[in-house]
Each structure stands twice: as C-alpha cells, then as structure tokens.
Amino acid sequence: MPPLIYFYCNQCDIYLTNKEVPNHRDKYKNHNLEKIFTDKQRVKLSKLLSFMLRHNPQSMGIHLMDNGLTEESLDEIITIIKKNRNHFEWLSKQKIRTLVEIDKKGRFEIINNRIRARYGHSIPRIKIDLKEKNLPNELFHGTNLRSYEKIRREGLKPMGRNLVHLTSSLKDAKIVGTRHRGQLKILKINVKNAINEGYKIWRAGKNVFVSNYIPSKYIRELN
Ligand SMILES: [Zn+2]
Known part of the structure; x- marks a missing residue:
C-alpha cells in the first residue's frame, strides 16, 4: 500500500x-x-x-x-x-x-x-472542563441538496475529514455551501439540545466548531 x-x-x-x-x-x-x-x-x-x-x-x-x-x-x-x-x-x-x-x-x-x-x-x-463553555445556541453547516437528503436520514457525519465542521457564522456556512455543486442548503444545529443530550461539540477556531456526530433530530433546514 x-x-x-x-x-x-x-x-x-x-x-x-x-x-x-x-x-x-x-x-x-x-x-x-x-x-x-x-x-x-x-x-x-x-x-x-x-x-x-x-x-x-x-x-x-x-x-x-x-x-x-x-x-x-x-x-x-x-x-x-x-x-x-x-x-x-x-x-x-x-x-x-x-x-x-x-x-x-x-x-x-x-x-x-x-x-x-x-x-x-x-x-x-x-483540570479540563470538557463541557465547552460559551457555545453559541445555534451553529450552521453549509451543504447542497444531495448531501442534505443524506444528512436528514443519517445525521451529520464526518465526510472527507474526520470531524464534522460547523460554524457560528452564517456567512461562512453560505460560502462553504456554495463550494459544493447543486442547490445550497444551510442547516441550523440546535446546540443546546444536542449538548444536553450528551453529544459533543467543541471549538476549533474563532468561528469554527467540530463534532464527531450530530443526529438529524437536532438539525433543521434554514430558510
Ligand atoms: Zn476542492
């Protein structure tokens, strides 16, 4: 190999x-x-x-x-x-x-x-507090229609990278989403509910957040 x-x-x-x-x-x-x-x-x-x-x-x-x-x-x-x-x-x-x-x-x-x-x-x-403080209440993820159908069934899973990337900036989500071909879809993640129910989201940069998995019940299409 x-x-x-x-x-x-x-x-x-x-x-x-x-x-x-x-x-x-x-x-x-x-x-x-x-x-x-x-x-x-x-x-x-x-x-x-x-x-x-x-x-x-x-x-x-x-x-x-x-x-x-x-x-x-x-x-x-x-x-x-x-x-x-x-x-x-x-x-x-x-x-x-x-x-x-x-x-x-x-x-x-x-x-x-x-x-x-x-x-x-x-x-x-x-002492590390693994519960990330100061997480925004909602985060965004830009994608296209085809991926959105899959996300709706399976939740947000890492694709080409090892963690799911989310952003607190709607503008950044749009930029990322329009890089994919097809109709732009902006997804909104209910951070509070996901965290309260044990899913992990943490900050990786100024506007960048990562997670290993977000189930579809915390994801809404933004319109
Ligand atoms: Zn490329």
Missing part, C-alpha cells in the same frame, strides 16, 4: 487523502490541493504533542496553565519543537491546526493561539 498523505483543498475547505485526490482533481480541475503531511508525520506530531501536553511539558521547557493550555503561543511551541527535536523542519501552524481538526479522537484543541490536550493528563493540577 502506498503511504497515506493528507492534502487540503482551499476552495472546498476540506482535507483529502492521496486516495481521494485523483477523484477530486477530476471533478474540480482548477482546485488547488496542498500537501499537508504524511500519515507518518501526523502520528509523530500527535505523539510528541500528547507527551508534551499531557505528561511532560517541562522536558521541552513548555509551561501549562491549570486549564491545560500552554502559556506559550503556537508560534513559540513550533520554535521550541524545532530546537529540541530532529525531523520537524516541516512543522508549521497550519500543520498543527490540521492535526487538531482531523484527529479522530479530538485529542487536542486550540484556543486563542494556544494549544491543549483535551484529556489524558498525568499532571494532577490540570
């Missing part, structure tokens, strides 16, 4: 693996696909971040606040990693962001240019 490599499509705002690339290039000839990292690099970065952010920040000269976030900014973290570890010349902020977004287990999160592990710490003073 050829090695797994992750790509990012700027126009679609999705991550693709090298297996999906030929199909995407066929369908959208003018889309610009950018190589992010190999799966080997992803695993290596994930292991290093887990070690640093869960167990042993001091070995790298990194400091964690009681909420698990690094005192150092992402830019500083990158500089520290490159200085202390070999074979991370390729590391960038975009690559760390990609790792956080595609991670199947939601291991990490970035808040205000700082990163933390969401669980698994061996440092007693660190």
Whole structure:
C-alpha cells in the first residue's frame, strides 16, 4: 500500500487523502490541493504533542496553565519543537491546526493561539472542563441538496475529514455551501439540545466548531 498523505483543498475547505485526490482533481480541475503531511508525520506530531501536553511539558521547557493550555503561543511551541527535536523542519501552524481538526479522537484543541490536550493528563493540577463553555445556541453547516437528503436520514457525519465542521457564522456556512455543486442548503444545529443530550461539540477556531456526530433530530433546514 502506498503511504497515506493528507492534502487540503482551499476552495472546498476540506482535507483529502492521496486516495481521494485523483477523484477530486477530476471533478474540480482548477482546485488547488496542498500537501499537508504524511500519515507518518501526523502520528509523530500527535505523539510528541500528547507527551508534551499531557505528561511532560517541562522536558521541552513548555509551561501549562491549570486549564491545560500552554502559556506559550503556537508560534513559540513550533520554535521550541524545532530546537529540541530532529525531523520537524516541516512543522508549521497550519500543520498543527490540521492535526487538531482531523484527529479522530479530538485529542487536542486550540484556543486563542494556544494549544491543549483535551484529556489524558498525568499532571494532577490540570483540570479540563470538557463541557465547552460559551457555545453559541445555534451553529450552521453549509451543504447542497444531495448531501442534505443524506444528512436528514443519517445525521451529520464526518465526510472527507474526520470531524464534522460547523460554524457560528452564517456567512461562512453560505460560502462553504456554495463550494459544493447543486442547490445550497444551510442547516441550523440546535446546540443546546444536542449538548444536553450528551453529544459533543467543541471549538476549533474563532468561528469554527467540530463534532464527531450530530443526529438529524437536532438539525433543521434554514430558510
Ligand atoms: Zn476542492
């Protein structure tokens, strides 16, 4: 089997693996696909971040606040990693962001240019409140009619990426939705009900939120 490599499509705002690339290039000839990292690099970065952010920040000269976030900014973290570890010349902020977004287990999160592990710490003073505070009451997801039919039956599941992406910005949802062919559909997610009934949604960026699954009963078509 050829090695797994992750790509990012700027126009679609999705991550693709090298297996999906030929199909995407066929369908959208003018889309610009950018190589992010190999799966080997992803695993290596994930292991290093887990070690640093869960167990042993001091070995790298990194400091964690009681909420698990690094005192150092992402830019500083990158500089520290490159200085202390070999074979991370390729590391960038975009690559760390990609790792956080595609991670199947939601291991990490970035808040205000700082990163933390969401669980698994061996440092007693660190307390992570996994219930995301300050979630908006509703979030949006832009898609097309065809996908909407599927979402109505099966709920929102990760497609080309490993987590479902939601946004607090109606404008962003429209932009994402119009990147797909076919009739635009904007979906509205009832965040409060989903969270109260145990589904997980967490912040991945300023307007970006991620989830591993949103059942269709929390999803309405916005019109
Ligand atoms: Zn694309």
